[in-house]
Amino acid sequence: MTAMNLGDSNLRYVNTSRPQLIHSNSKQSVTASDDYYSTPSEGSSHEEKEHGVRYDTPPTHMRPDTKDSQQSEKTLPTIRPVKEKVVGFDERSTGAATEGLTIKRKPVSSSSSDGTVIRRSMNDLSPPTPGVDDTPYIHFAIDQLTRDEEVVGSRSHSISHSISGDEAYPTEGDVEKQRHQRRIPHPPPIPPSSEPRSSPIENVLVPTQPAKETFRYPKLHFVPGPLHTISLSVLIVCCLLMMIGLAFCGAYPLHHDGLFDYDGTGTSRYFVFQYLPQILGSVIIIWLVIIQYTLQRVYPFVALASGPAAGSSEILYDFKLFPTNLLIPNLSYVGRGGPWLALWAITLWLAMFTIPLQSCLFQARYFVKGQIWRWTTVQPIAWILFGIYFLLILGLAALMLRFTIGETGLKWDPTSLADFLAIFHRANFLNDFDRSEIEASVARPPKDIRLGYWRNSKQGAETFYCIGDENAPVRRYSLERGKMRLNEKSIDLESQHPSSYRNDIFRGEIHNPTLRYRWVPWFLRDTFVVAWIVIAFVLLVAFLVVSFVNNAAEMGFLPQLPSPTTPFGFSPADFLYSFIPSLLGMILFLVWQPFDAYFRALQPFASLSGRGGSSAEKSLLLDYGSCLPLQVTFRALVAGHFRVAWISFVSLISITIPILAGGVFTAQYIPKTGQVVTAASKPGFEALVVFVIIYVLSFLVLFPTKRRHLPHGISTLGELVSFFYQSPLLAEETFEEPRSKIDLITKLLGTPLDEKMSSRYAFGIYMGQDGKEHLGIDRLERPGYGEMLVDFR
Structure with a gap:
């Protein structure tokens, strides 16, 4: 008989009967102490290891974790039956290191061919830690085994023997008493002689910069085309040319009798004074809308590239990636964008009034000295437009400065x-x-x-x-x-x-x-789409009735306002019937832009929501939000996205409504009656009716299918x-x-x-x-x- 020193215990015999486990109910989660037996990993928290946080599991819904169970079983010592007294021990014990603490495991016996368990001599034993009793660790291991078997719940076990601090084999009652005293076992305290726990370093992200700029690691200063210095510079030059033209048109009539002789409606000179200013202004407006689309798409990334700041993640939830409302200034991101973005938001909104103002920039005036009607400039309108374009240049310069000096944080344009x-x-x-x-x-x-x-x-x-x-x-x-x-x-x-x-x-x-x-966006819900259709058709019918009953548009109607033109070129009647129709047309243009923006953005999800899915080219790589208006139409037609193609096309041609509406009505003198009436230019009015009908009928295609929900x-x-x-x-x-x-x-x-x-x-x-x-x-x-x-x- 060979004895082994385990603290104060003497191991003399090994029970040859079938091992049994006595278990007691425990609400301790199996995973509560997994970290005690497992080595530290990156996935484990240092705080959890230090404090050993445990959670109660409802007894009626306990489910064994297969993975954890397997891991627990792998740590159990092999139990083999023996036929005779133990003659030797294999003292090579294995331990599970937990942050510097080594837990001695029960030695595993090796069996001979006849079933006799062969033990090695005491000389092969690993020396125990001086003054440290290993008994608490063995108790803790037994409790872990009984709790694992309880969670599995498929068998009933009992423990026929255990190890106590004073005797080798305590009675079964003593073991049960100890188990009831410790319903929730805790890991044994760290012996004073053990090494202190080592805190593993968490693998975290660290900001860095490549040593040099390469193709793989380029400088994070990509700027999309519409925000590039060249693009913004060209637009600034266009605004400067508009300012020069406005200054000339405002100053020249003050020293001369108007600009040109009036030669009636429907002529080339009528087109120059009544439609050309709005057309030039509309080019700038469309350009500005494209810039706004691009700015909103990339600004969240630009803001995040400036470095971590308190609550910077709110950018992910607060900043819109595309315009959802151009009727009012977008001030939602002014606080984070700085003064340059605030200036841009205000000037963009003011720029939307340029087309209605340009529609009443020139009026026909009767000069008594020459007894002739001549085109002249409305002085207040000219200088108001001059100021708006000046502010617009400042806003564009602020944008250009921001995207020229500071980094954008972009490797390319994130469009899909x-x-x-x-x-x-x-x-x-x-x-x-x-x-x-x-x-x-x-x-x-x-x-x-x-x-x-x-x-x-x-x-x-x-x-x-x-x-x-x-x-x-x-x-x-x-x-x-x-x-x-x-x-x-x-x-x-x-x-x-x-x-x-x-x-x-x-x-x-x-x-x-x-x-x-x-x-689905509130303005694309079925009830709202029906409302848009009803309102649009009602207004269309009213417009056609007023225009064609008694031939009112062509024959003219009384303006109900003073029509004579002042020396500064201002006529209340002409201003009302030029500015108001153009402003209404501008509202129609701006109202349609969110429809276009959402259908572009929703198309990838509509493609992905098909029963057979979609290819990457027609879903993950779709970048309609970054395309130019006509480019969207062409690419959507090729891809088979006809609804997107049409809605985008309407968003572009709807700019013709404020252009035509602002120049079609003018005050005309009727010699037969001696009255001044407001009449419409027939070619311009007919074109206006066509575009309004197209606009109204386009509401019929706004109903979003289930794929866009x-x-x-x-x-x-x-x-x-x-x-x-x-x-x-x-x-x-x-x-x-x-x-x-x-x-x-x-x-x-x-x-x-x-x-x-x-x-x-x-x-x-x-x-x-x-x-x-x-x-x-x-x-x-x-x-x-x-x-x-x-x-x-």
Whole structure:
């Protein structure tokens, strides 16, 4: 008989009967002490290791974690039956290191061929720690085993022997008494002689800058075309030319009798004075709208590139990616944009009045000295326009200065969903978007994030480009079944219930068709679209009746206001019937712009929501929001997106309504009656009627189909990210550090070697990186998961 020194215990015999375990009910979660037996990893929190936070699990809903159970079983010592007294021990013990603390495990015996357990001599034993009793560790291991078996709940075990501090084999009653005294076992205290716990360094994102500018790591100073110095300079020159022309037209008539003789309506000279000023002004207006589209699309990235600031993540939720209302000045981002953006927002809104003002810039005046009618300039209008264009030049100069001096943080123009996937590919705060895809409004607690180059604190040599948070660890992935899987624990800290309960509720919500098709812009809801159609047709009928009954438009009508022109060229009647119609036409033009913006933005989701999904070219790579007006129409026609093509075309031609409406009516003297009436130019009026009819009929195509309905809006970066924050696309090599926009497009459009045809993508229910179902964007079909659920009807 050979004895082994385990503290004060003497081990003499080994029970040859079948081992049994006596277990008691415990509400301790199995994962509560997993960290005690596992080695520290990047995925574990230092705070959890220090304090050993535990959570109660409801006894009626306890489910064993297969993975944890397997890990627990692997740590159990091998129990072998013996036939005779032990003659030796194998004292080579194994331990699980937990932050510098080594736990001695029960020695594993080796069996001979006849079943006799052979033990090694005491000389092979590892020397015990002086003055340290190993008994608490053995008690703790036994409690862990009994709790694991209780959670599994498939068998009933009993422990026939245990190890006590004073005797080798305590009675079964003593063991049961100890177990009841310690319902929730705690790890034994660290012996004084043990080494202090070492705190592993968290792998976090660290801002960095490449040593030199290369093709892979270019300077983050890309500027989209409409905001480029050349483009803005050309527009500033155009505004200067307008100012010069206004100054000349304002000063010359003061020293001369008008500008040119009046030769009636419908002539080339009539076209020059009544339509040409609005046409020139409309070119500048369309240019300004394109600049505003581009500015709103890139400004969130520009603001994030300036560095982390308090609450900088609010940019993801507050800043619109495209104009949603041009009728009022957009002051929502003035506070963060600085004085230059405030000046731009005000001047852009003032510029929308230039076309109505230009429509009444010139009037016909009767000069008594020469007894002749001549075209002259309305002095107040000319100098008001001069001031607006001057402010507009200041606003454009402020934009040009901002995008010339400061970095934009952009490698290329982010115009499509593929660009957003590439930028957020390695973002380390995406867990904040948990369950956000089903929320009506996406908003999260503020974080300090920035856009730029980063490196991992534990992998300093690698530099990559993304949006990240300095205070958060990097996202960790593991390879599972050949796929990337996000490493994260799913625990509800508030209710202390397993997250499976909330997951069941969440799963029911994302499968709910009502929630799936809940959102569409308020002005595109069925009731509002019907209202727009009714209002438009009523106004059209009223316009046609007033214009053609008794031939009022051609024969003229009494202006009901004084019509004589003052020495400064101002006529109340002419101003009213030029400015007001043009202003109404300008409102119609501005009202249509949000329709165009949303249909452009919604088209990728409409393509992805088809039953068969869509190719990357017609979904992830669609960049209608960055295209010029006619360019959108042409590309949409080629892609088969006819509704987008038509709506975009109408948004462009609707600018003709304020142009024609402002110049079609003029005051005319009728010699037969000796009266001054307001009459319309017949060619201009007929063209106006045609464009108004096209505009009104276009409301019939605004009804959005189910494919354009989403759980929530898509006008901010945060709302877009909520649809792919758990998508496996973020773990694909395609979106990992593309060197350029061309590189990204090439990877998406190319066919992988292991696939017979190009991949298709869809919007629906997919299996996320966390192993749970989510609603958003992914490949239509993945090996092992089947097709996504796309059609909820």
